[in-house]
Amino acid sequence: MVQTHRCEDHETVGENKEKRPKFFINDHVDILIEILKRLDGRSLCVAASVCRLWCTIARNDSLWENLCFRHVSPPPSSVRSVVLALGGYKRLYTGCVRPVRSRLGRMRKASWARDEVQLSLSLFCVDYYERLGGSNSNGRVVEKSSPSSLMFLCKPVNV
Amino acid sequence: MKRDHQEISGSGSKPAESSSIKGKLWEEDPDAGGMDDELLAVLGYKVRSSDMADVAQKLEMLEKVMGTAQEDGISQLGDTVHFNPSDLSGWVQNLLIEFNGPTTTPDPNFNDDSEYDLRAIPGVAAYPPVKSDPGLENTRKRAKTESSSSSSSTTTRPVVLIDSQETGVRLVHTLMACAEAVQQDNLKLADALVKHIGLLASSQTGAMRKVATYFAEALARRIYGIFPPDSLDPSYNDKLQIPFYETCPYLKFAHFTANQAILEAFSMANRVHVIDFGLKQGMQWPALMQALALRLGGPPAFRLTGIGPPQPDNTDALQQVGWKLAQLAERIGIEFEFRGFVANSLADLEPEMLDIRPPEIEVVAVNAVFELHPLLARPGGIEKVVSSIKAMKPKIVTVVEQEANHNGPVFLDRFTEALHYYSTLFDSLEGSGLAPPSQDLAMSELYLGRQICNVVACEGMDRVERHEPLTQWRTRMETAGFSPVHLGSNAYKQASMLLALFASGDGYRVEENNGCLMLGWHTRPLIATSAWRLAGTESGSELTQELS
Numbered sequence: 001m002v003q004t005h006r007c008e009d010h011e012t013v014g015e016n017k018e019k020r021p022k023f024f025i026n027d028h029v030d031i032l033i034e035i036l037k038r039l040d041g042r043s044l045c046v047a048a049s050v051c052r053l054w055c056t057i058a059r060n061d062s063l064w065e066n067l068c069f070r071h072v073s074p075p076p077s078s079v080r081s082v083v084l085a086l087g088g089y090k091r092l093y094t095g096c097v098r099p100v101r102s103r104l105g106r107m108r109k110a111s112w113a114r115d116e117v118q119l120s121l122s123l124f125c126v127d128y129y130e131r132l133g134g135s136n137s138n139g140r141v142v143e144k145s146s147p148s149s150l151m152f153l154c155k156p157v158n159v
Numbered sequence: 160m161k162r163d164h165q166e167i168s169g170s171g172s173k174p175a176e177s178s179s180i181k182g183k184l185w186e187e188d189p190d191a192g193g194m195d196d197e198l199l200a201v202l203g204y205k206v207r208s209s210d211m212a213d214v215a216q217k218l219e220m221l222e223k224v225m226g227t228a229q230e231d232g233i234s235q236l237g238d239t240v241h242f243n244p245s246d247l248s249g250w251v252q253n254l255l256i257e258f259n260g261p262t263t264t265p266d267p268n269f270n271d272d273s274e275y276d277l278r279a280i281p282g283v284a285a286y287p288p289v290k291s292d293p294g295l296e297n298t299r300k301r302a303k304t305e306s307s308s309s310s311s312s313t314t315t316r317p318v319v320l321i322d323s324q325e326t327g328v329r330l331v332h333t334l335m336a337c338a339e340a341v342q343q344d345n346l347k348l349a350d351a352l353v354k355h356i357g358l359l360a361s362s363q364t365g366a367m368r369k370v371a372t373y374f375a376e377a378l379a380r381r382i383y384g385i386f387p388p389d390s391l392d393p394s395y396n397d398k399l400q401i402p403f404y405e406t407c408p409y410l411k412f413a414h415f416t417a418n419q420a421i422l423e424a425f426s427m428a429n430r431v432h433v434i435d436f437g438l439k440q441g442m443q444w445p446a447l448m449q450a451l452a453l454r455l456g457g458p459p460a461f462r463l464t465g466i467g468p469p470q471p472d473n474t475d476a477l478q479q480v481g482w483k484l485a486q487l488a489e490r491i492g493i494e495f496e497f498r499g500f501v502a503n504s505l506a507d508l509e510p511e512m513l514d515i516r517p518p519e520i521e522v523v524a525v526n527a528v529f530e531l532h533p534l535l536a537r538p539g540g541i542e543k544v545v546s547s548i549k550a551m552k553p554k555i556v557t558v559v560e561q562e563a564n565h566n567g568p569v570f571l572d573r574f575t576e577a578l579h580y581y582s583t584l585f586d587s588l589e590g591s592g593l594a595p596p597s598q599d600l601a602m603s604e605l606y607l608g609r610q611i612c613n614v615v616a617c618e619g620m621d622r623v624e625r626h627e628p629l630t631q632w633r634t635r636m637e638t639a640g641f642s643p644v645h646l647g648s649n650a651y652k653q654a655s656m657l658l659a660l661f662a663s664g665d666g667y668r669v670e671e672n673n674g675c676l677m678l679g680w681h682t683r684p685l686i687a688t689s690a691w692r693l694a695g696t697e698s699g700s701e702l703t704q705e706l707s
Binding site for chain 2: 075076078079081082085086099100103104115116118119121122123124125126128129132
């Protein structure tokens with residue numbers, strides 16, 4: 001499905017048009033990344049199912065980082081190391097940022113974007129802590145399979 | 160009591176009982192008649208704490224079975240009636256029996272209920288025509304004969320609308336009358352009334368039923384002098400707080416608002432020390448640690464001292480929590496130190512034990528979430544603790560307490576207050592959007608139920624749930640030499656956002672009250688967070704403005 005062929009530079013695409021009638025986006029990974037960067041979370045997930053190349057790109061955490069901080073001024077660099085340590089931006093987005101944003105949809109104000117992210121980060125950290133498990137009262141080491149404290153984000157909103 | 164009236168179309172939103180229909184087709188719990196008996200026999204039944212693990216296991220099994228049953232397309236058991244909230248194992252047992260051998264006897268209570276008259280829905284799906292089933296009559300009769308004589312004639316359950324709202328009012332009146340009888344030491348009358356309460360409660364649904372059941376049980380205990388055997392085991396209570404943390408926002412609110420105050424107090428410090436009067440699972444601290452890690456200027460060195468009750472099996476629960484927090488700290492790059500202290504009561508603590516370092520080196524915060532009110536049970540307890548806190552020289556003290564007056568001298572007043580308070584709390588749980596039989600929901604209700612039991616049935620040193628309203632705590636703190644620290648708009652914003660995330664976010668309200676934040680359900684405030692510093696010291700909040 002993916003045809004790999006070398007493409008020297010962008011200008012030659014036009015010249016090559018007679019030989020290759022179609023324009024393969026996969027030849028131009030940088031353009032592809034620029035496009036994928038602008039997608040929303042759901043589309044990004046769908047994009048990941050297109051082909052292996054797209055999957056690899058979509059899994060790249062920096063795309064998800066972009067999603068998380070899209071409407072917010074870029075955070076300090078210390079945030080990245082913390083988020084990566086706690087599970088990565090994709091997890092942060094799908095587990096916390098997206099539900100928080102959609103739940104708060106009704107009462108969102110532009111100035112709250114940063115607070116939303118902060119709240120998401122806090123919840124993300126709590127979630128990581130819960131997943132640590134440790135040993136429960138029986139002395140067995142338990143790995144919690146479901147992050148319980150975020151379950152309230154998974155429940156349907158009572159409209 | 161408040162009631163939430165919701166439309167039939169609002170399906171799935173109320174974790175209510177079988178008798179409040181959600182338009183689903185369902186085969187009913189055939190043992191519901193049996194459950195009624197237990198409900199009426201308030202005497203002598205107890206929360207079997209030894210069975211808790213067993214119950215939890217059974218609940219898990221049940222959920223598995225339910226999962227498969229639903230996959231098979233059997234949409235039975237969409238809702239179950241949790242008739243007897245304190246007897247979890249009996250309930251689960253019945254449900255398991257039902258699943259393993261589903262029968263199609265219509266539920267005796269199927270015909271009960273008023274507001275949701277399914278016959279309005281055309282077709283047979285929602286409300287199949289009721290067959291007068293002899294087996295059904297028998298279970299009903301069985302339920303009746305075992306109840307007290309007063310009920311046999313009055314509760315002929317007709318297959319028509321019962322005005323449960325009227326019975327609701329009667330229920331409240333009966334509860335009040337019973338409490339008054341207890342107050343006047345008229346135990347015979349109180350006994351008769353308690354039984355009647357059980358009956359009335361069974362005709363109710365949802366929050367009112369559960370609250371009435373818990374209060375009835377507590378009253379019965381008070382009348383007969385049967386006290387719950389594990390009421391004094393605080394570690395059991397700690398475990399019950401976990402599902403409470405997960406199902407409703409009260410604890411999260413408490414943690415987030417307290418953390419915000421602590422964060423602001425720590426703004427310039429390089430070494431910080433938090434003393435947590437009730438460590439439990441340490442759920443409050445990950446969020447604070449994350450905020451400290453991302454602080455402008457880098458994280459401080461973070462020291463946590465956790466205090467907890469002795470564990471019945473002598474495991475070192477504090478150390479386990481400390482270990483988890485240490486792992487987290489390592490992941491996010493904070494220098495972390497932990498110490499745990501086991502104490503039966505906070506009054507046993509001496510500040511010298513805690514290795515407090517001088518304030519120039521290390522900034523101290525003291526955190527007490529629902530930990531101060533039990534001290535009111537012992538004379539001198541709260542004074543001792545407050546003076547210990549002062550000796551620790553904290554930069555900030557965060558206090559979260561229930562906003563209710565359950566510590567008045569007159570029993571009847573306490574009872575009335577508690578009735579309103581816990582009705583509101585249970586109402587908010589109802590709206591939490593959790594589908595029954597959620598184990599977490601049941602455990603949360605049990606957690607609250609034990610509090611009810613303590614407030615109503617216990618006295619003296621045993622009565623530890625001595626909640627007092629914010630105004631009284633304010634007076635106490637101020638006379639002890641503390642001045643209030645205002646929780647800023649950041650805390651308010653965070654709290655509002657947090658609440659909006661919850662399924663019934665509409666019902667929750669954050670209020671600001673003279674610098675303190677209160678979380679309530681509709682118009683009733685339920686918990687209050689306040690922050691304090693030693694009078695005469697600077698608050699340090701002026702400094703945070705530069706950084707935020």
